[in-house]
Amino acid sequence: MEFLKTELDYLRNANLYRQLRWFEGSQSPRTTVNGRDCILLSSNNYLGLTDHPDVKDAALKALARWGTGSGGSRLISGNFFLYKELEDKIAQFKNAEEVIVFSSGYLTNIGTISSLVGPEDAVISDELNHASIIDGCRLSRARVVIFGHKDMLQLEKALNETQDCRRRLVITDGVFSMDGDLAPLPEIVALAEKNDAFVMVDDAHATGILGSQGTGTVEHFNLEGKVAVQVGTLSKALASCGGYVTGKSDLINYLRNKARSFIYSTGLPPAAVGAAIAAIDLIREKPEIRARLFDNANFLREGLTRLGFTILTMESQIIPILIGDDGLTMAMDKALFERGVFVTGIRPPSVPPGTSRLRVSVMATHTREDLEEVLNIFESAGRETGLI
Ligand SMILES: Cc1ncc(COP(=O)(O)O)c(C=O)c1O
Structure with missing residues (x-):
């Protein structure tokens, strides 16, 4: 050694x-x-909510009602009704058909990407995407094509070069974590639509912040309904930990059945879930x-x-x-x-x-x-x- x-x-x-x-x-x-x-x-x-009395109180109440841990993966025995409250709350907040909550943002990205694309597919990813996206791409065993940061000509080229693939997934951070800039989401969506590819945006740093209601970059750019897979974390503005995906019911059901980081990992502790619910309420009300x-x-x-x-x-x-x-x-x-x-x-x-x-x-x-x-x-x- x-x-x-x-x-x-x-x-x-x-x-x-x-x-x-x-x-x-x-x-x-x-x-x-x-x-x-x-x-x-x-x-x-970002919003200082980890210290907010309502958020701390909600975490304490969840702990008192449901205990300290979930005792198992959600598909086996660790699925409290409290998770449904959180998933419904996020669905309402994001105006989405359905939501799945994972135990971290990292697990959300690796599980989502690796279950949506495989060896016959291509994943096309901005060079500055978060490490959890990079790791998800690697795990998927799909063909990975990296385009220069926000370079739409390179994205178009990547889409042209991958036409023979079964499925093509274009992934971008909404707000880039180390650069703080926004993805050119309208252009990405337009290019993906033209090429029959689907888009995933990771709004870890935009959730609770951007858009008129604070729901993220899709709202910021008025692209509701145009981004098939929206990912976010509960760990930043939402003052807790965990990650989520919003989308159509078929997508969410598929992830419940296929995403290994969801299937094989213990559900979030109740206190974290309670805190995230209260944080979303505060973001909407204040x-x-x-x-x-x-x-x-x-x-x-x-x-x-x-x-x-x-x-x-x-x-x-x-x-x-x-x-x-x-x-x-x-x-x-x-x-x-x-x-x-x-x-x-x-x-x-x-x-x-x-x-x-x-x-x-x-x-x-x-x-x-x-x-x-x-x-x-x-x-x-x-x-x-x-x-x-
Ligand atoms: C863009 C992005 N995605 C995902 C993650 C992972 O989220 P978590 O810390 O909740 O695992 C982060 C965390 O730093 C991030 O910046």
Whole structure:
């Protein structure tokens, strides 16, 4: 097992070694990490709902009523009525015929993709799609064709080249997780329709956020009814964990029967289900929470741009600050943390080589005071590291 040490040494020397950091507080705007009080700017808890009293109360009530665990996979014995409440709630929210909930977003993607396409098919995927999509494509054993990020000419070429395949599935993130930009969904849908392919969108970072009701990119682009497979997670704006697929009843029944990560994995703990139900209710009833998120994102983006940081895209609550060099990225991560701001440096393989960055994600619950302090700290850390 000497290779373990060799590989770990390689990662350390290449500035690619990863270490866990320990939270001693919740995912709130101000928390404690590794013993240091800091402003959290790296969480997918975009709406701040993991700390909302209604969400916590719903989780506690679900736990009290249904217990701590589901005791089995949903098709064997672990299928509480509470899951139906959640699936009905998501169906109503997303205006979908039916919904299936998996135990994580990762499991949703690998199970969905690998059951929808196989060796006689092609899956056509944006190069910056999330790792769980990449792994789902690999597991499917379908022919995988990658198109350049948002490159519609390459997508068209891929569709032309795969005409001999039995089925063609085009997959894209709705909001790209490390870049924060939106997929050109109208163009993707039009090309897929023209070529008799079907589309899957992963709205992990758009669920609860984009669109007039917060249901995601399909609503944002007015494409209701045009995207056959819509995936999302409960783990980000919905303040819980788990993943879902929405679509026609046939699709959902098919996944219940075919998706191995659904069939062979234990159902979500009831507290997580209760929390997600309450989070959806809040998103529907209180649009002002989303409005605060957008305000905060605009404020922070403008401030960081003014300071001279290079912001890759300006389209969502995810603000990627491009640094490029892995070592410099981690130096900035450290300088920020020492001054009281927690933002994780993102390096390959999470992003392409040479594009290491700070992935800043703002929350609806940050106050203006928090963000002003963040900007002061970015200025000081940026000067120390020579970034600005
Ligand atoms: C685009 C995208 N899809 C899927 C996932 C996986 O979701 P989960 O963390 O709920 O497993 C993530 C999580 O980071 C993601 O960013």
